Amino acid sequence: MNPASLQGFRHAFDDTGKFDQTDCGSGEGESCSVTPGITDLGDTATSRNSIGLIEMILKDPARLERLIRRPDLQIELIPRFLSISFVSFAFFGVAMALVFGAASVWPQLFPIDQYLAHPNGQLLSFESEGRVTSLAPWLNGDAFRLTFAYAVGLIAATGICLPSLYFYGLLAGVRMTVMDVVIHAVKSKAVGAVTLVGILPIYAALGLAVAIFAFPVASRDFVLMLGLILPFIAGLSGTASLYRGFSGLTDTMSAERRPYRECFLRRLVLSWAAVYSIITPVLIFTLWQKLQG
Amino acid sequence: MGFSVTVFFYLLIGLPVAVALWLNDRSISDGRLFRCLTAPLFWPLYIPLLFASPAMSPQSIMKVDSKIRSSDEMSSMITKVEAELDTALKSLDGWSENALADERSRISELRIAWRHQADSIRQLDRLLLESSAPTPSQSSDPALASMGATSESDQVVPKSVIPHEESRSQNLQKLKRVRRQLYEDLMATLAWVRELVTMIHLAKYTGAPASRAVELVQQIAAAVEGLSKVNQPAA
Numbered sequence: 001m002n003p004a005s006l007q008g009f010r011h012a013f014d015d016t017g018k019f020d021q022t023d024c025g026s027g028e029g030e031s032c033s034v035t036p037g038i039t040d041l042g043d044t045a046t047s048r049n050s051i052g053l054i055e056m057i058l059k060d061p062a063r064l065e066r067l068i069r070r071p072d073l074q075i076e077l078i079p080r081f082l083s084i085s086f087v088s089f090a091f092f093g094v095a096m097a098l099v100f101g102a103a104s105v106w107p108q109l110f111p112i113d114q115y116l117a118h119p120n121g122q123l124l125s126f127e128s129e130g131r132v133t134s135l136a137p138w139l140n141g142d143a144f145r146l147t148f149a150y151a152v153g154l155i156a157a158t159g160i161c162l163p164s165l166y167f168y169g170l171l172a173g174v175r176m177t178v179m180d181v182v183i184h185a186v187k188s189k190a191v192g193a194v195t196l197v198g199i200l201p202i203y204a205a206l207g208l209a210v211a212i213f214a215f216p217v218a219s220r221d222f223v224l225m226l227g228l229i230l231p232f233i234a235g236l237s238g239t240a241s242l243y244r245g246f247s248g249l250t251d252t253m254s255a256e257r258r259p260y261r262e263c264f265l266r267r268l269v270l271s272w273a274a275v276y277s278i279i280t281p282v283l284i285f286t287l288w289q290k291l292q293g
Numbered sequence: 294m295g296f297s298v299t300v301f302f303y304l305l306i307g308l309p310v311a312v313a314l315w316l317n318d319r320s321i322s323d324g325r326l327f328r329c330l331t332a333p334l335f336w337p338l339y340i341p342l343l344f345a346s347p348a349m350s351p352q353s354i355m356k357v358d359s360k361i362r363s364s365d366e367m368s369s370m371i372t373k374v375e376a377e378l379d380t381a382l383k384s385l386d387g388w389s390e391n392a393l394a395d396e397r398s399r400i401s402e403l404r405i406a407w408r409h410q411a412d413s414i415r416q417l418d419r420l421l422l423e424s425s426a427p428t429p430s431q432s433s434d435p436a437l438a439s440m441g442a443t444s445e446s447d448q449v450v451p452k453s454v455i456p457h458e459e460s461r462s463q464n465l466q467k468l469k470r471v472r473r474q475l476y477e478d479l480m481a482t483l484a485w486v487r488e489l490v491t492m493i494h495l496a497k498y499t500g501a502p503a504s505r506a507v508e509l510v511q512q513i514a515a516a517v518e519g520l521s522k523v524n525q526p527a528a
Contacts, residue, residue: 062376062379066376070372074345078339079324079328083324083327086331156334156335159335159336159337159338177341179342179345182342185338251401251404252405
């Protein structure tokens with residue numbers, strides 16, 4: 001630290017007339033626009049509750065990345081992220097059940113082993129049962145099975161893939177604990193869940209249009225299938241969050257390793273995301289199909 | 294192995310994890326209930342919580358001595374300074390993007406260096422707490438020490454031990470001075486960076502040339518050299 005240079009800077013700013021004053025009315029708004037006031041949530045207990053975390057996910061991801069690296073808070077944050085994810089995915093299940101009920105169709109699932117034995121068959125079909133009301137899925141339990149399969153499947157798949165993420169991190173030379181891996185995984189899950197809740201109203205409008213207007217069957221099935229894969233579309237934001245989080249962990253690498261290990265780590269994280277994207281739909285489908293009977 | 298058998302074994306592992314979580318967390322809260330209800334389903338995510346070091350649990354943090362509690366203030370200060378630094382560096386976009394290009398790695402090193410220094414201070418705090426003399430009056434009163442008696446137990450300390458105790462006490466005093474110096478250096482560096490951060494904002498909004506941003510970012514990055522000298526042992 002050079003006190004003389006700091007003193008020089010201080011004097012430089014004593015007389016601001018030395019620099020051209022920017023006229024905010026001249027159209028050069030960018031340089032004098034006030035940075036949108038992101039509320040300084042700080043690391044208080046209030047900011048760490050579930051609502052505070054959702055705000056941080058939406059408004060200040062950089063602060064969230066710093067927060068999850070504090071070892072003393074990880075034990076508190078992991079269940080909160082899980083609760084955000086669980087509630088969001090349950091909300092998604094409920095919304096999808098409402099869309100299917102409004103469209104008077106319900107997906108029928110067929111066992112994977114039968115599909116593999118007879119490739120000409122199908123895994124899933126939308127059967128219109130001609131229900132009088134849209135409450136039938138709730139009365140016969142189909143809606144709860146759908147909600148359970150998605151809420152549990154999406155999160156449990158993270159747990160199944162967790163050891164591989166830890167090993168990938170070790171392979172890349174990142175110095176991290178299992179808790180670090182868990183917190184990054186559940187954080188990215190929560191980010192994807194919040195994104196899913198965000199895009200759900202858009203899809204719900206599309207789904208209701210299917211219910212109200214006489215869409216061709218192929219178009220109707222396409223829209224309904226889009227709804228079933230919506231968590232994976234929203235999950236791209238979770239993948240991006242995981243990628244960012246692990247990229248930040250490269251500061252734990254030694255300086256000489258970092259240049260050639262950083263790229264390797266990022267590729268491993270993307271590989272893990274690909275593996276997760278394969279395992280999750282299989283798990284959800286299997287759970288749902290077994291519950292349906 | 295069929296699906297139902299898989300689910301059976303999965304839940305068989307999950308239920309003890311749920312019980313362990315219930316017993317491990319003595320707080321009465323909705324969070325505790327949520328953790329225990331979801332543990333059978335998501336136990337792979339909860340097992341690391343069970344094996345986490347007791348020192349990391351929120352309850353154990355509350356029991357930390359005030360000296361170590363002040364070290365958590367270091368974490369808060371570092372987090373705050375990093376947040377301000379991030380904001381300032383983001384504000385370079387559209388004004389002086391190149392200022393950061395050459396200094397990015399040094400600024401990353403700076404973040405590591407002040408965290409490393411904070412860890413060193415915490416380690417010294419723990420060491421000093423563990424090593425602190427049981428009777429402060431003994432170390433401060435040479436007359437009492439020369440009599441070979443303690444003030445608490447009236448046990449007679451052999452005179453051959455006294456010089457070693459005095460030397461030990463002096464070493465502890467030196468450690469305290471080292472700790473104080475490390476702390477002051479860390480706080481000075483953080484304050485230095487905070488001041489430079491405000492200068493970046495001031496430069497931007499007063500229409501300073503982009504070269505000013507380059508100089509300020511270089512000054513921030515140069516702070517890592519001061520911390521690196523502190524962290525390296527003397528040759």
